[in-house]
Amino acid sequence: MFLDYNPDDLDVTISELLVATSDAADPDLPAAVPQVLKLLRTRLNMDVAFVSQITEGRRTIKAVDSAADFSAVQPGRSDPVEESWCQWVIEGRLPEAIKDAGHPTPAFPSARI
Secondary structure, eight states: OOOOOOSHHHHHHHHHHHHHTTTTTOOTGGHHHHHHHHHHHHHHOOOEEEEEEEEEEEEEEEEEEEEETTTTTTTTTTGGGBBBBBHHHHTTTSOOOOOOOSOOSSSSOOOOO
């Protein structure tokens, strides 16, 4: 069978993550989220990759993959959305991947990851 895309491409993996974490996701798909987060984190050479949910003014971390020496983001952690960058990412004021969150700049003010 010929595919007009490479199933291992990062864009395909990201699409799978978006489907797996959507509100209408198949209940069996979220099992793939940890694998997708690990793949994204390692391919993009990041300390952490995570999925969060924003409801009722709070951002809650749902799934995390992080380097062994990185523990700042844990599943279940919840913060007011205005104190996190997640809402800014949703609004397009920050990119979906931040290469160095440890050094605030005017574009990336101090806030909770």
